Amino acid sequence: MPNVGLTITTKNAIITSQKTLLLKHAKFFPPHNMINECAHDEVIRMCYRRFMRIKPLVSQRQMIQTTYVQYLRYKFRTEDYEEKLKASGITLPKTSFDDSSQVYRSLLFCLKAVSTVKKGFSGEKDASAEIRRARNILKNILTVEFEKSALIAKNSGQNFTVLRKSFSYLRPSVENAANVSQFAPLRDFDRCLLALNITLGTRL
Known part of the structure; x- marks a missing residue:
């Protein structure tokens, strides 16, 4: 039987059966004033590397880590975020942050x-409450992304286009269309997430 109360302490971390607490975390944080001092492409690269570095901190479960990595690769390499926002029909005021600032804030x-x-x-x-909110949002994003991946695996020909390319499931005009009605819960979540991004200046 595993010792659930076991705690391992090293110079870099404190590790328990439930979490890992890093004692040295400078490499996870972006450089001070990075947005103003670095070129656009360099900001994107540095953020991507740091997103990948925190993978073990997102979850200790391999399935969640895999979903997280797949989500990052999609966001950085494939997603047409402007098209996604356009397809949603959301009319909230657009953020004043450019894409590199949005990635940085994310x-x-x-x-x-x-x-x-x-x-x-x-x-x-107050800080703990903010952390819990952020953690719950990230958890929900990864849950939805896992569901999207499962749907695409079942019918890649149709579902990849709907969920990743045309974003037709987000369009208000097709809310009751037979081929996208099955995505209603995903639609509601993603529309809320887009609105949150506009509010926070992020690109989650």
């Missing part, structure tokens, strides 16, 4: 989601 959001607060910190309660 990284900060995910770093918050995998963070913890030192006990006794004066703002512990």
Whole structure:
């Protein structure tokens, strides 16, 4: 029987059966003032590397880590975010942040989601609440992405186009169409996520 109370402490981390607490985390955070001092493409590359570095912190479950990596690769290499936003028909004011700033802010959001607060910190309660919200949002995003991948695997010819290319499942005008009605829960979630991105200046 495994010792569920076992704690391993090294110079870099404290590890339990439920979580890993990193003691040295500078390599996970972007350089100070990166947005203003680095070229656009370099900002994107540096953010991508740091997104990948936090994979073990997102979850200790291999399935969730795999979903996270697949999601990142899709977001960075394939997704036409502007087309997705256009297909949704959302009329909220557009963010003033450019795409590199949105990616940077998304990284900060995910770093918050995998963070913890030192006990006794004066703002512990509020900071912990923010972390829980970010963690729950990231968890829900990965749950939805896992569901999308499963649907694409079942019928890649149709579902890849609907979910990844045309984004027709997001369009208000086709809400009741037979070929996209099955995606209603995904549609509702993604429309909320797009609105959240506009509000936060992120690109989750």
